[in-house]
Amino acid sequence: MTDKNVLSDFRPNDHNHEACIAAALEIASAVCRERELRLTPLRRRVLELVWQQHMPVGAYDLLDALRGDGRRADPPTVYRALDFLVENGFVHRIESLNAYVGCGEPEHAHNGQFLICGNCSRVAEMEDPAISKLIREKANALGFRISQQTIEVTGLCGECRERAQT
Numbered sequence: 001m002t003d004k005n006v007l008s009d010f011r012p013n014d015h016n017h018e019a020c021i022a023a024a025l026e027i028a029s030a031v032c033r034e035r036e037l038r039l040t041p042l043r044r045r046v047l048e049l050v051w052q053q054h055m056p057v058g059a060y061d062l063l064d065a066l067r068g069d070g071r072r073a074d075p076p077t078v079y080r081a082l083d084f085l086v087e088n089g090f091v092h093r094i095e096s097l098n099a100y101v102g103c104g105e106p107e108h109a110h111n112g113q114f115l116i117c118g119n120c121s122r123v124a125e126m127e128d129p130a131i132s133k134l135i136r137e138k139a140n141a142l143g144f145r146i147s148q149q150t151i152e153v154t155g156l157c158g159e160c161r162e163r164a165q166t
């Protein structure tokens with residue numbers, strides 16, 4: 001990754017995704033150990049399911065997958081696990097899609113800026129302090145106090161654009 005403001009780029013379809021999932025779970029375990037949080041088997045499994053693909057996944061898809069595991073899960077179970085994962089930065093909620101995506105760098109708190117491909121649904125996450133600062137300043141000038149700042153931008157990723165041209 002050349003741009004340090006990019007936390008998670010659009011992944012090529014042929015990358016070693018097993019390694020991505022393993023790394024995400026490893027980081028989550030380490031962060032939970034350090035902050036004395038409990039990464040229960042259910043929370044861990046939900047995190048793993050969110051990481052199945054680099055695209056946002058809905059709570060009901062997660063519920064289906066958990067039931068597929070043979071767990072007796074209901075919607076509150078899933079939402080409680082998701083709340084934990086979102087609160088601690090392991091997962092981000094994409095409001096415009098009502099879905100969740102894994103974060104590659106949960107170690108530090110950040111304002112995510114998301115690029116969402118309208119064709120393949122893959123998501124890239126940026127964290128450019130210059131963008132956050134500009135928004136904060138503009139908001140301040142209007143007397144507005146920001147409580148949470150998440151930017152969601154929709155468009156077409158590079159791979160989908162290339163495919164559209166051929």
Ligand SMILES: [Zn+2]
Pocket residue numbers: 011015016017018020021054
């Ligand atoms: Zn991957």
Ligand SMILES: [Zn+2]
Pocket residue numbers: 007092103104105106110112125
């Ligand atoms: Zn993030």
Ligand SMILES: [Zn+2]
Pocket residue numbers: 117118119120121122156157158159160161
């Ligand atoms: Zn795409």
